[in-house]
Amino acid sequence: MTVINIRGxxxxxxxxxxxxxxxxxxxxxxxxxxxxxKEHIEALDQKSLSRIGARLTIDDNIKEVADSAKHLxxxxxxxxxxxxxxxxxxxxxxxxxxxxxxxxxxxxxxLPDQALFLIRCGFSTIAVPQQFSVEQFRAAxxxxxxxxxxxxxxxxxxxxxxxxxxxxxxxx
Amino acid sequence: xxxxxxxxxxxxxQRVAEFxxxxxxxxxxxxxxxxxxxxxxxxxxxxxxHAYMLRVAIPYGALSSDQMxxxxxxxxxxxxxxxxxxxxxxxxxxxxxxxxxxDLLFDLSEIDLHAIQTSGNCIRNxxxxxxxxxxxxxxxxxxxWSEIIRQWSTFHPEFSYLPRKxxxxxxxxxxxxxxxxxxxxxxxxxxxDAGELGFAVYVGGGQGRTPIVAPLINSFLPAKDLLxxxxxxxxxxxxxxxxDNIYKARIKILVKSLGVDSFASQVDTEFARLDPALFVIExxxxxxxxxxxxxSYSRAEGDDEARLEESxxxxxxxxxxxxAHKTPGYAIATISLKPIGGVPGDATAEQMYAIADLAxxxxxxxxxxTYTQNLVLPHVRQADLFVLWSELxxxxxxxxxxxxxxxxxxxxxxxxxxxxxxxxIPISQRIxxxxxxxxxxxxxxPLDIRISGCINACxxxxxxxxxxxxxxxxxxxxxxxxxxxQGNGESAVGKIVGPGxxxxxxxxxxxxxxxxYLNVRSAGEPFSETLERTGHAPFKERLYDRN
Amino acid sequence: MSFVLSANRLDDGSVVYFTDDEQWSSQxxxxxxxxxxxLDEALRISRRAEERNIVVGxxxxxxxxxxxxxxxxxxxxxxxxxxxVGDHQSRPVGxxxx
Numbered sequence: 179m180t181v182i183n184i185r186g187x188x189x190x191x192x193x194x195x196x197x198x199x200x201x202x203x204x205x206x207x208x209x210x211x212x213x214x215x216k217e218h219i220e221a222l223d224q225k226s227l228s229r230i231g232a233r234l235t236i237d238d239n240i241k242e243v244a245d246s247a248k249h250l251x252x253x254x255x256x257x258x259x260x261x262x263x264x265x266x267x268x269x270x271x272x273x274x275x276x277x278x279x280x281x282x283x284x285x286x287x288x289l290p291d292q293a294l295f296l297i298r299c300g301f302s303t304i305a306v307p308q309q310f311s312v313e314q315f316r317a318a319x320x321x322x323x324x325x326x327x328x329x330x331x332x333x334x335x336x337x338x339x340x341x342x343x344x345x346x347x348x349x350x
Numbered sequence: 351x352x353x354x355x356x357x358x359x360x361x362x363x364q365r366v367a368e369f370x371x372x373x374x375x376x377x378x379x380x381x382x383x384x385x386x387x388x389x390x391x392x393x394x395x396x397x398x399x400h401a402y403m404l405r406v407a408i409p410y411g412a413l414s415s416d417q418m419x420x421x422x423x424x425x426x427x428x429x430x431x432x433x434x435x436x437x438x439x440x441x442x443x444x445x446x447x448x449x450x451x452x453d454l455l456f457d458l459s460e461i462d463l464h465a466i467q468t469s470g471n472c473i474r475n476x477x478x479x480x481x482x483x484x485x486x487x488x489x490x491x492x493x494x495w496s497e498i499i500r501q502w503s504t505f506h507p508e509f510s511y512l513p514r515k516x517x518x519x520x521x522x523x524x525x526x527x528x529x530x531x532x533x534x535x536x537x538x539x540x541x542x543d544a545g546e547l548g549f550a551v552y553v554g555g556g557q558g559r560t561p562i563v564a565p566l567i568n569s570f571l572p573a574k575d576l577l578x579x580x581x582x583x584x585x586x587x588x589x590x591x592x593x594d595n596i597y598k599a600r601i602k603i604l605v606k607s608l609g610v611d612s613f614a615s616q617v618d619t620e621f622a623r624l625d626p627a628l629f630v631i632e633x634x635x636x637x638x639x640x641x642x643x644x645x646s647y648s649r650a651e652g653d654d655e656a657r658l659e660e661s662x663x664x665x666x667x668x669x670x671x672x673x674a675h676k677t678p679g680y681a682i683a684t685i686s687l688k689p690i691g692g693v694p695g696d697a698t699a700e701q702m703y704a705i706a707d708l709a710x711x712x713x714x715x716x717x718x719x720t721y722t723q724n725l726v727l728p729h730v731r732q733a734d735l736f737v738l739w740s741e742l743x744x745x746x747x748x749x750x751x752x753x754x755x756x757x758x759x760x761x762x763x764x765x766x767x768x769x770x771x772x773x774x775i776p777i778s779q780r781i782x783x784x785x786x787x788x789x790x791x792x793x794x795x796p797l798d799i800r801i802s803g804c805i806n807a808c809x810x811x812x813x814x815x816x817x818x819x820x821x822x823x824x825x826x827x828x829x830x831x832x833x834x835x836q837g838n839g840e841s842a843v844g845k846i847v848g849p850g851x852x853x854x855x856x857x858x859x860x861x862x863x864x865x866x867y868l869n870v871r872s873a874g875e876p877f878s879e880t881l882e883r884t885g886h887a888p889f890k891e892r893l894y895d896r897n
Numbered sequence: 898m899s900f901v902l903s904a905n906r907l908d909d910g911s912v913v914y915f916t917d918d919e920q921w922s923s924q925x926x927x928x929x930x931x932x933x934x935x936l937d938e939a940l941r942i943s944r945r946a947e948e949r950n951i952v953v954g955x956x957x958x959x960x961x962x963x964x965x966x967x968x969x970x971x972x973x974x975x976x977x978x979x980x981x982v983g984d985h986q987s988r989p990v991g992x993x994x995x
Binding site: 376377378379383397398399400401402432446447448449693696764765766768770773775776779825827 | 949954971
């Protein structure tokens with residue numbers, strides 16, 4: 179699986195899928211389902227949490243691990259269908275309400291055409307679906323240099339709070 | 351008029367390029383139809399009964415004369431020489447090709463027009479009072495706030511894959527010429543007791559299968575909090591709106607299932623969580639936008655003398671087709687796109703070019719589109735009305751029927767739409783011909799007849815004083831009659847009167863309803879009030895018991 | 898029962914019908930007639946054109962084979978012959994309107 183960053187560059191990624199129980203040590207760099215995470219969460223301190231990731235499906239409720247969420251190293255939100263836009267809001271809430279600072283990854287059924295929206299909602303990496311290429315996602319990420327709304331990314335400069343531009347706007 | 355600056359234009363140009371590439375990828379098979387369809391819809395391009403249909407956005411119904419000329423050019427160049435103005439203040443072209451659609455969008459972009467978010471599960475074109483900035487009864491110009499909402503909602507990264515479409519309407523006046531309570535969010539500009547500008551917020555209205563008049567969710571939202579509040583509502587909808595059943599996916603279903611108080615309180619909680627600093631509309635920006643809508647009115651020599659030219663025909667036209675303007679010496683003039691026996695809301699390219707010229711001559715280059723499928727010249731000197739009327743007469747655009755029986759709203763229906771069960775345009779034409787006599791129409795008075803070819807209710811039949819819904823009964827077109835709907839102001843959903851009619855029967859039924867009204871009305875009582883007073887009984891009796 | 902197969906051409910959106918020689922024509926009169934038994938197989942073959950991005954939305958239209966290939970449903974007649982209103986006919990009205 180190829181994972182790209184907000185500039186559309188493929189990155190090495192050390193997170194590994196782990197399903198189910200095991201001792202705490204073996205959870206290092208593991209991405210757990212929400213159910214598994216809940217089983218382990220009591221036993222983990224902040225430092226350990228930062229080396230663990232959580233994979234949330236569309237129906238998982240992040241509030242169940244609200245307090246711990248901000249300490250996780252990775253949260254992955256899986257799109258069950260590209261038309262179901264709930265993970266966009268979940269991402270915004272994770273960044274804003276839960277203060278999540280780790281890697282926020284989008285995976286599952288995603289179109290390259292959604293890449294910019296993902297980044298601007300706070301995703302920091304995207305798992306490129308098999309049927310698409312890294313190049314297609316990278317191209318989509320540079321489709322727009324301007325925007326009308328505040329975004330989580332810091333790629334666009336402030337023109338006013340309503341509008342964003344990466345280009346210096348000539349004095350009107 | 352709002353004029354695009356470099357940022358607006360960049361966004362538009364980048365969108366045109368993006369769509370061109372999406373079409374290329376689709377034609378090359380790099381995107382499947384399932385993948386392409388939502389992307390295509392977000393650019394207003396439907397695959398319809400006969401061909402691709404393109405819905406071009408007319409933001410809050412406001413066009414410049416040059417934009418109107420471009421719409422005419424599009425009709426001539428890419429379509430069959432005409433366009434249809436819709437119940438959402440947009441325009442539709444029915445014979446579009448996918449392969450040339452990117453060129454079409456490029457042409458539109460040259461004059462700051464587009465088809466962004468006119469379809470799809472995203473925030474649609476914000477609609478507003480077509481008399482905005484002109485009406486005497488207006489508290490503040492709804493176009494200012496509509497433009498702000500337009501920007502906030504365009505390519506919103508979080509709210510572009512909603513459970514279903516989302517429609518916002520704004521009115522600056524109690525008269526509510528935007529039917530705000532039949533929208534997902536309806537905003538009425540008001541002042542608090544302390545004189546602060548803000549909005550009454552209605553959430554969860556709509557027509558379709560489950561027509562609902564939106565409840566009031568917030569009795570006073572300060573203007574500065576507008577975007578923050580909208581953000582809260584949309585987030586709750588995006589997360590909790592149903593996605594399992596497209597017929598239960600609108601926000602009206604969510605509001606109803608949660609209950610108004612619970613919904614409002616969830617919005618308040620989310621609102622409180624949001625950082626106001628993220629949603630500031632700076633005074634400078636607000637003024638920049640507001641100033642663009644300003645008009646320099648003038649008085650000219652001969653302003654008072656022109657009155658002497660009026661004729662009875664012209665006066666009859668101005669009685670029904672003009673409305674009071676906030677500036678002395680001016681009027682708001684409506685161009686009827688409902689000629690007797692014509693297709694409601696359609697205009698040819700020739701007519702559009704002519705209207706653009708009239709707008710330049712008489713209305714500071716401004717034209718508006720109403721959700722009732724007519725056009726408006728919002729700032730006409732009263733002294734010019736006679737000449738304007740003469741020009742409109744020459745063009746066949748002076749039908750004096752605004753708000754009267756032949757000012758019918760009809761969706762495209764089965765003649766054009768793959769969702770329809772029955773045709774609506776021929777019914778509209780026949781009713782129009784039946785009531786063509788202008789004396790009778792003026793005698794009957796205000797009467798909203800609205801026709802939808804299916805339950806999706808694009809013809810707003812639920813909100814008609816007389817509503818007609820086309821259904822399919824064992825392969826035959828059949829028409830149900832509703833009475834008592836109301837679009838503007840005190841909105842209400844009409845009720846079915848009884849068994850349906852065939853295509854001849856429904857026209858007779860409408861005539862029977864109107865003649866019953868004429869029989870039972872009190873002096874000067876308009877149709878809607880008579881119906882309110884008598885209830886359905888006399889109408890049902892006339893329609894059914896006499897058989 | 899008799900059927901023809903119809904779709905929209907991907908690039909220009911025009912209404913087209915599947916012909917005997919596995920092409921797509923804009924005239925319903927050119928369409929290949931298919932019986933109820935043959936329908937599944939015919940759809941399978943015609944849908945190859947969807948996979949090859951030539952057409953979209955392939956489906957069956959019931960026709961009255963005693964009246965040429967006049968579609969039975971009003972909706973399909975309008976789709977074949979054009980809107981029953983206005984004077985913007987897309988093609989010569991080959992069959993009864995409405």
